Structures are given as C-alpha cells and as structure tokens.
Amino acid sequence: MANLQTNYLGLNLKNPIIAGSSGLCSTPMQIKRLEEAGVGAVVLKSIFEEEIAREYELTISNYNRSHENYEYYDYFDYKIKEQNLAKYTKLIYDAKRDTKIPIIASINAVTPAEWASFAKKFEDSGADALEINAFILPTQLHKTSLDLEKQYTDIIANVLNYVSIPVALKIGPYFSSLANVIETFSKSGVKGLVLFNRTFNPDIDIDDLKLVPANIFSSDWEYLLPLRWTALMSGRIGVDISASTGLHSSIDIIKLILAGAKTTQIVSALYKHGLSVVPRMISELNTWMDEKGFETIDDFRGKANNSSVSEPDFLERVQFMKYFGDREDIV
Numbered sequence: 062m063a064n065l066q067t068n069y070l071g072l073n074l075k076n077p078i079i080a081g082s083s084g085l086c087s088t089p090m091q092i093k094r095l096e097e098a099g100v101g102a103v104v105l106k107s108i109f110e111e112e113i114a115r116e117y118e119l120t121i122s123n124y125n126r127s128h129e130n131y132e133y134y135d136y137f138d139y140k141i142k143e144q145n146l147a148k149y150t151k152l153i154y155d156a157k158r159d160t161k162i163p164i165i166a167s168i169n170a171v172t173p174a175e176w177a178s179f180a181k182k183f184e185d186s187g188a189d190a191l192e193i194n195a196f197i198l199p200t201q202l203h204k205t206s207l208d209l210e211k212q213y214t215d216i217i218a219n220v221l222n223y224v225s226i227p228v229a230l231k232i233g234p235y236f237s238s239l240a241n242v243i244e245t246f247s248k249s250g251v252k253g254l255v256l257f258n259r260t261f262n263p264d265i266d267i268d269d270l271k272l273v274p275a276n277i278f279s280s281d282w283e284y285l286l287p288l289r290w291t292a293l294m295s296g297r298i299g300v301d302i303s304a305s306t307g308l309h310s311s312i313d314i315i316k317l318i319l320a321g322a323k324t325t326q327i328v329s330a331l332y333k334h335g336l337s338v339v340p341r342m343i344s345e346l347n348t349w350m351d352e353k354g355f356e357t358i359d360d361f362r363g364k365a366n367n368s369s370v371s372e373p374d375f376l377e378r379v380q381f382m383k384y385f386g387d388r389e390d391i392v
C-alpha cells in the first residue's frame with residue numbers, strides 16, 4: 062500500500078482528495094459522511110456576501126420604507142449578518158467536533174471591506190484554513206483588468222489582516238494575462254491557489270425563449286483546463302495548487318498530481334456518483350502507485366509539469382497547425 066499523505070497549505074491530509082465547496086458540505090452530518098468515505102479534507106459551502114446583501118435588501122423592502130430613522134436599516138444589516146455568521150460558525154464548530162480531517166471554511170467576498178472580519182470568526186470557531194472564493198466575472202465595461210486584479214488583492218490583503226490560519230484563493234480562469242495573475246496572487250500572502258472555480262452558466266430555452274440555468278455539473282473532459290494551467294504554473298510559483306473542475310475519476314486525480322497539484326477537489330463527481338466514488342478513487346490511486354513503484358505522492362507530483370517535461374512548449378500550444386495534419390492515424 063502506497064502512502065497517500067499530502068501536505069496542503071501546511072496541513073497534513075491523509076490523501077489528496079478534497080470534497081470541494083458545495084451544498085454537499087453544508088451540514089455536520091454530510092461532512093461526517095464525507096470523512097467516512099475517505100476524503101482528505103472538506104471545503105465548506107461558501108458563505109456568500111451577495112446572498113446576505115440580498116437578504117438585507119429584501120428585508121428592508123418589506124419594511125416601512127418611509128421610516129426616517131436610518132438606524133433601523135443598520136440594525137437589519139447587522140442582524141442579518143450576525144444570524145448568517147452564527148449559523149456558519151456553528152457549522153465549523155460542529156464539523157471540527159465530529160471529525161478529524163481538516164475543515165476549510167469558504168468565504169465568497171466581492172468587496173474587501175469590513176467583511177473580511179468574518180474570516181477571523183471562522184478562525185476562532187476552529188477552521189483549519191480558509192478558502193477565499195473570489196470569483197468576479199469581468200462583465201463590467203468600465204472595469205480594466207488592473208482594476209479587477211486590485212479588487213482581488215485588496216480582498217486578500219484584508220482577509221490576511223484578520224487571520225493567521227492558512228488562506229487559499231480560489232479563482233476562475235477569466236483573466237487577460239493568466240500566468241502573470243497567478244504569479245501575482247501567489248505572492249500576495251496566500252498559501253495556495255485553487256485552479257479553477259467553474260461559473261454558473263446561463264443557457265437559452267428556444268421553446269420558451271427565456272434564459273435557463275445550464276448544466277450545473279462539469280463534464281469529464283473539463284479537467285483539461287486546470288491540467289494545462291497546473292502543469293504550466295506549478296513549477297514556477299511558490300504556493301500550493303489545488304486542482305478543481307472536471308475531476309471525475311482516479312485517472313484525472315493522477316493526471317493533476319502529475320501536473321503538480323498538491324490536492325484535487327471533487328464536486329460534480331460526488332453529486333453524480335455519490336460518496337462511493339471516493340473509496341474507489343483512493344483504491345485505484347493506490348493500485349496505480351503500486352504498479353508504477355511510487356511509494357509516496359511526492360514521488361510523482363509534478364513529473365509532467367512545465368519544468369519536468371522535455372517539450373514544455375506543448376503546454377503552450379493553442380493552434381493545431383501542422384501537428385495533426387501529418388497524422389493519418391487519427392482519421
């Protein structure tokens with residue numbers, strides 16, 4: 062039996078498979094079951110700044126708007142935040158009490174402000190680490206890439222002001238100079254980067270002529286995006302990479318570790334196949350490592366990244382050009 066232990070954000074995990082942030086990580090019972098299934102750590106469902114702001118707007122819109130005393134509105138703002146915060150800190154506390162695996166809290170912030178202070182409460186409730194889910198879709202015409210990147214670095218700086226537990230930043234792939242941005246974020250004080258979050262995408266129903274949600278789960282080829290960027294960046298930055306999106310099998314997990322990921326996060330695979338996917342992945346990872354003669358995860362981590370492969374420019378190729386034109390075996 063191989064040794065699957067891995068170190069992520071300075072935490073010791075019994076294996077590199079993390080249950081990524083989702084509704085499957087929002088009650089102590091679910092988290093206990095994920096631990097029993099064998100995951101190395103859990104990222105809790107994010108607490109969403111925007112959701113709390115919406116709840117506040119809804120509350121005050123139902124309230125007597127003509128009220129002149131603005132302290133009432135402040136009161137609701139405070140009250141709603143406190144209620145959400147109390148629920149989340151209890152989840153952290155209960156999950157820590159009931160399990161032995163690292164519990165990573167997740168905060169979805171879009172403004173750097175006083176919000177970051179929430180992070181301190183998560184630390185005080187026992188969270189082992191914090192994931193900042195700062196996925197800001199660059200949809201605003203007036204906002205430049207630099208404005209957007211500053212928004213991220215301000216959020217990070219604020220959070221780091223409040224906590225001493227390790228912090229990871231989860232980002233999407235929509236940046237104009239991704240390698241530069243990943244390097245910049247890697248030097249911002251975070252201990253890890255989660256590559257990548259996956260957007261909720263709208264689709265169009267052509268019968269009803271209206272917008273509908275697209276499939277919320279990833280497909281099994283989507284791991285190729287984090288694979289490329291993990292392989293390109295893992296040898297060039299000094300923080301851990303946790304690969305996320307499209308990891309559906311042990312083969313995907315192995316590939317992402319070969320690309321240099323310290324850990325891998327699964328969500329859609331759990332929703333689609335249930336918890337039994339975890340022991341299967343662990344067993345297949347063990348078998349593969351035994352067959353290849355790898356005793357530890359570190360023995361093969363990064364063997365296919367930018368600094369290890371003989372043709373690193375293969376990772377940077379975007380056009381098909383002549384390469385496939387010559388290959389008759391493909392047709």
Ligand SMILES: Cc1cc2nc3c(=O)[nH]c(=O)nc-3n(C[C@H](O)[C@H](O)[C@H](O)COP(=O)(O)O)c2cc1C
Pocket residue numbers: 081082083084105106107108167194231257258259277278279280305306307308326327328329330
């Ligand atoms: C139902 C659902 C809920 C999710 N909730 C969160 C969340 O609260 N915070 C977060 O950072 N990501 C959330 N995600 C995104 C996942 O953590 C993950 O990044 C994404 O699904 C890609 O991974 P996958 O291909 O393994 O599903 C959610 C995903 C799904 C499907």
